[in-house]
Amino acid sequence: MIPPLREVEKPGQIFNGPKQYKNMLERVIDPEKINVQADCIEMSELYAGERVKEGRIVKGFELVEVGRGDGIEIVGDRRDIMGIHVLVSGVTDDSAQAIESIFSEVINRMRGVEYRFRKENVRIIVSEEVEEKFSAECVGRIIYDAVKSIPAVKSVKVRMICDENEFMKIIEKSRRVHENREKKSESLKDSDVGRFYGCVSCQVYLPHHVCTITPDRPSPCGTIYSEAKAAEELKLVHYYFPVDRGRTIDEHKGEYEGVNRAVEEMSEGAITKVKLHSALDSPPPTGNYAEAIVFYIPEEDGFGIVDRGYRKKTPTGLTFDSMEKIIVGQQVEGFVGVSFAYMRSRSFLKGDGGWNRVKWVSPNVYDFIMEFLPYELLKSIKTMG
Template identity: 35%
Template sequence: MFEDIPVDVSPMYEGERIRSANMFVELAGPKSIGAELVQVEDNVEDGKIQVIGPELTQMKQGDIFPFGINIQIQGEKLEKELEGVIERRIHELCNYVKGFMHLNQRDQIWCRVSNEALEAGFKLEHLAKSLSILFREEFPIIEKISVTIFTNKEEVESFLEMARDQYTQRDARSRELSDEDVDVFYGCLMCQSFAPSHMCVVTPDRTALCGAINWFDCRAAAKMDPDGPIFEIEKGDVIDAEKGEYSNVNEAIAEHSQGTTDRVYIHSVFEYPHTSCGCFEAVAFYIPELDGIGIVDRDFRGETPLGIPFSAMAGQCSGGKQVEGFTGLSLEYMRSPKFLQADGGYGRVIWMPKAMKDSVMEFMPEEMRDKIPTEEEATSINEIKDFITQHQHPVLDLIKQSETESKKEDIEKETPPETEETEYETIPSIPVMAPELSMPAAGGVKIIFKNAKIYAEKVIIKRK
């Protein structure tokens, strides 16, 4: 089947990482442009494979090229609403090819080719052939398929514009429903090769973290492949509608995370935030000094107000970890009326990159549009504080409330409560046994006594 492909093609290579020291070239990624797109068409030239632009043999060690993958498919049972689901499998199937690494999705793809693959004679046309074969295997309803790969800058730019238009149309359709309108959500396990304990919960109001799969896509995928990585989750009892917690969702999370996670709040970054894979488009992070939330996307190249870039931020919460105060999310979720609703939505957001802000501006409450600073107005926590104070951001009310409660607690601590004292004489010859007793020591050290014997001449019990 893969006889004319000079490298192995197998699921065993999924999850392979190609580090810069072993990299021949980089395709798309943070320093270039790229996109991938699957289109259901009526007149597909079956088996057509082409590379438009330089092949690997025309590239040099360390080069970075723009990159596009366009797959056109045809079949009697194929529908347009399946495009997004099938497209998302590009990530998985590309990684079956030994020596080729594919990360992310849509117009955020980031690929690398290893030196070993090049030495074996691997070319991009072999990648296209592999995808053609693998997609037929994965989706028997595909009757015809053609694969085109772009590495020419002008061609990639044109393809990127067309792909983004298709993404926009898909996303707009997903806004027709809300969580309350449906009885089922969906679970997606596509990223478990990179994040074994992660399960993405997809609802009408919360697109998958990758941004590539919405609720309609999941419905189509589950019907097409009932035993596949996308499956129905009956909502079950609503534990907390504001936070987005549902009994059956918790059960599904516990089962598919191998017990690592057993509770999740779909619409909050606090307590039990949604776990994150690694393909998310953005990260929401808590800024405790101002009791607000910052958001940074994958395209942002600078440092966040916390002093670290997106990559470091993503490393803290990716891999299926549940880290309070951090959660991955899609840009489309930021257009949802339920966006972090349990935390105050945009009324709690106090920083985001300008490009991201511009892309979601029309979905933000009008009164908040001038109150959220970007890197152009603030690059540190102090600068954010000055900006939100000047523009009367509603998070200031939370800060004042917190300060009032803190002062009240301090006053209560300073005023000793009235107590009643009862004294008991002990029998010196009989010690009190303590299975374990701990006490603090200097330097943050804790001393723990095991099976300690305590002698006391007098015991005083105080009652408030």
């Protein structure tokens, strides 16, 4: 059952202020599920789509684990780093990882604050107007109240990591935990389940964008199937929804009748067909926070992959940022946003030849794929510093 659509901006439609914007928000956020307020900073769901173009950039990570403890602990006083490490009891590990998805929701409700990306790639942009109000103590209290409001959660311990040594220690732990969760989910295949999950979180910024998350196809921002499943079941946030897989149209490229129907409805007809494992033929649209972009290289009749951290030009002459501007919120054949988790998938670009057609990757991607691709295949893939 797909949640009903509400009125959103149409292409070329003039934005008419808070009332119209609130209608957009109601389809992706359920304020009643995470109803938190704060004395330390102004908060409202109306601020959830606010873009902060200039301000202090805070590097962070998000990690929720099953564990014991209660209260809020502030570790260190650095202002350029802020890791969020939460221990919860009363829920399973699948539910714990789903709880991570609410951090961006509640922090983005702060006036003058924008929370970007997921897991170990978090960036928080703090505008000058709220510089004095935004603090680890403030964020910690809001996160504590948000997680505590989940009925299944029995206890909550929030650790706000602002010490460099502890930050580096826990972010490495976070990376291992997330990698292990991804590996755990790798045994499940698209064909093993009758239900996928859709996500419309980016519709706050991109009114017609929708992602499809399957066992073989994590979202471009890195959300894996078990996370989406647990988040939807817990009803933590309102932007995940179940998608019946339906009849298989093209298993090789990953086209399913139910996915096409859901994408067409949730994009209001902007996209009518998606092939989950292709970059050349009806690729999945790309949202705001893709970890990497796959792009076609005509001269090679193959693909390149560039991660968000690579600032130089790719073999096509385009940078990550310039590609992202072209494809964000769009379905553009020859480009597709992907996550590192999807690179591990047995179905990675299988509709286009998979890793055998990858000719170039950025250095970070190369370091990552060295862990699982055979040496003979790695030799055929170029990279550069």
